[in-house]
Amino acid sequence: MASPASSKPGEIPGWIYNVILPILNLLAALVVSGILILLIGENPINALWVLIQGAFGYADNIGYTLYYATSLIFVGLGFAVAAHGGKFNIGGEGQGYIGGLGIGLACLYMGSTPWPIVMLVAIVGGAVCGGVWGLVPGYLAAKRGAHTVITTIMFNFIASALMTYLLVDVLIRPGQQNPESETFAVTSQLPQVRDILLNFGINIPPNPLNVSFVIALLCCVAVYYYIWRTRWGYELRAVGQNEKAAVYAGISPTMITIISMTISGALCGLMGLNVLMGDQHRIVLNFTAGLGFVGIAVALMGRNHPFGILLASLLFGALYQGGSQLSFDIPVLNRDLVVVIQGLVILFTGALENQFKPYLEWTYRRLTRQSVPQSTKEA
């Protein structure tokens, strides 16, 4: 009777949801993929091994894995910021694409400037262009009630059409057929990790990993601080969790929605830093290649937390890179099957993310209940 209500009984600890549940989801995706591979007539264990080797086996493979992860971190973070404000931004693809325009233009017009300066300008350019592509749907959502799922996906199409026009008619390098811009000056290209390591006498095979990975990591830290440690992040979460309470507290959901969608678009817009400035060294058609959508799955799997997004980005980066290795080594498991596996991971970690939750909770309660009743009865 005298037992103080010091802890809330029956509460499921956070790590169950944040660690065990994603791992279960991932395992489920792998099991289903394995069954699929088995049906095709290949050995799933072997295929998994090839995939892991392909993603992490050699220095250049790791480089590719981290390269893909870099793009995914930007988009994942962007999605997470909007999600904390209660908005579903699925326009990362278009925002990344348009952001690439800002980055590309900075590189093209600052030809011979040293890369750190170009990079700073490119970050601003990418953030502004991507930000505008998030701001407009944000404004429409806040002022007109237009659903961001609809508007952002529409903006993906507009971005695609606009970039095609620009690359075919405006930015195209004169005298050639390919819809791509001039190559950036060598000074304005981001150093690749391989080149940096060469300075120390370490020679690894070519791979596109570049310093924008560091920028992505810095963004993780910045987003963490923004969301959980500043009053603006506090207001963002208040609006996302309970708009009525936010209004009661004198916070304007309209402003927060516009700001968060802009920041979201700006983060997605930095994707081009990695792909264009770090690897392609020119603006190319469709350089986002669907990573803007995978970033949504990354954020969902990472529970909209920067650290989770980092881990999920590594996972999906590994799936991308290991997947191409898989189709290379075992031709029967072609590119399409790799996409299917990725799709299964997205299905289980994103769409069905809470599939196992009730069973998990039930199991946890079963396991913890046996010990607790004894002690409460005595109290």
Place this chain on the structure above:
Amino acid sequence: MTSAPNKPASKAAALPALELRKVNKWFGTNHANRDIDLAVQPGTIHGIIGENGAGKSTIMSIVYGFYSADSGEVLVNGTPVTITSPKDALAAGIGMVHQHFKLVDNFTVLENVILGVEGGMKLAAGMARARAELERLEREYGLEVSPDSVVEDLPVGIQQRVEILKALYRGADTLILDEPTGVLTPQEVDELFRILRQLREQGKTIIIITHKLGEVMALTDRVSVMRRGEMVAHRQTAETSKEELAELMVGRKVLLRVAKGPANPGATVLKIDGLNVIDGQGVRRVKDVSLDVRAGEIVGIAGVSGNGQSELLQALSGIMKPASGQILYKGEDIAGDPAKLNARALRKAGVGHVPEDRQREGLVMSFLAAESAILGYHDLPAYNRGILMDRDAIIAETQRYIEKYDVRPTSPTYKSSNFSGGNQQKLVLAREIENDPDLLLIGQPTRGVDIGAIEFIHSRLIEMRDAGKAILVVSTELDEVMSLSDRIVVMFDGHVVGELPASEADERILGLMMAGIDPKKNQAA
């Protein structure tokens, strides 16, 4: 304790209409119901009382088949039954009237009553049968309702009758009513009690779950008290008292009415003149309301919920924009100035606001208690160091609230949703009072709050009054308005019906005014 804890009184030797034996229910590690024994005699009205979280809703949910018990037996008329769904409960003759009605608003009464028991493919035939049956029920139990009225056009009290009819139509012999009077005027409460007594005369068994002691005393034949998941006492209503029941519920002696000295009103802090508020649907919710609140007094606004009090509070706290009229705060008209009449600016100007619905407005459930404890004050310099928030300062301040207001559990880093309703309310009150406002607006200060905490909250408010603050209280609990306020303003349909000093108010007069009748004016006419 034996399986029949209360002796049959008048109708001797009858098997209990409903009997529970050693029923246990766990939620995870939480023992929500512990060895519950209960025997409800047929043809009686049985009250079940207890504080929030005492387990009374859980035990009734087990009876009605929303939950299944982990152990123990449920017997209906002496026969053990297994109830795993509301369907089973109805088959066993148990019907339930929920606190929040489960009616389809744009259906007629008849359509609502037959919903789910239409009786075959052809709707018209079923409707005709239902109409005849409904008429019989209405005659038998004095439950007049027009079968063709659309539910949303009916007053709340009549909607409740539809719920009762629904249960009777499904053949219920035992009716469980969960907090049935929360949304009713005193007159509607009287009418409900008349109906329930008539049902009892016709042999029905009524179980009423409530936290209002007055109603238990007025209506029930027996009462069972729950505390912390256990049945702590069974009493014949005639042999107990409010004081004893309150003590049984809380586990210690409780002051039911907080003592307070006379008010000592000073300068006028808030003066409203001809205020109109129009809501998002274009409906005028507040109509030409004028009132004033002075420093050192508590003004209570009484009224059945939905008569404009909420919107008045929202307008005064800067959440809804007034359509016209004046709001003078400390002598300055702020009604037309959005830079002054908004939630943020008002807080800075010394207007605290405890919202009516703390779960939807006052707190963010998924936030830590410490985060909820600064809601609205989060941009104060005290909580920020440069661009980052000062977590240590926020937690320290929350810890201070928790100690001063006896909030439990005592950890500022628990999620807000982990606190019970009463403790959440204490947290909100602590936040608004400790920021030292000159004017405090409070909606429903003790809705869903335990008796023990009510006493605490009321004395805090009176302390504040005596410190010279102006307080405006909106409450639908008449007892509360009468015991807290120095002056009472009654609202009906958006208007102020009248105003009277608390010393002249009684339930009858206030009840009439809450129905829109000003007895003073009637006498004059």
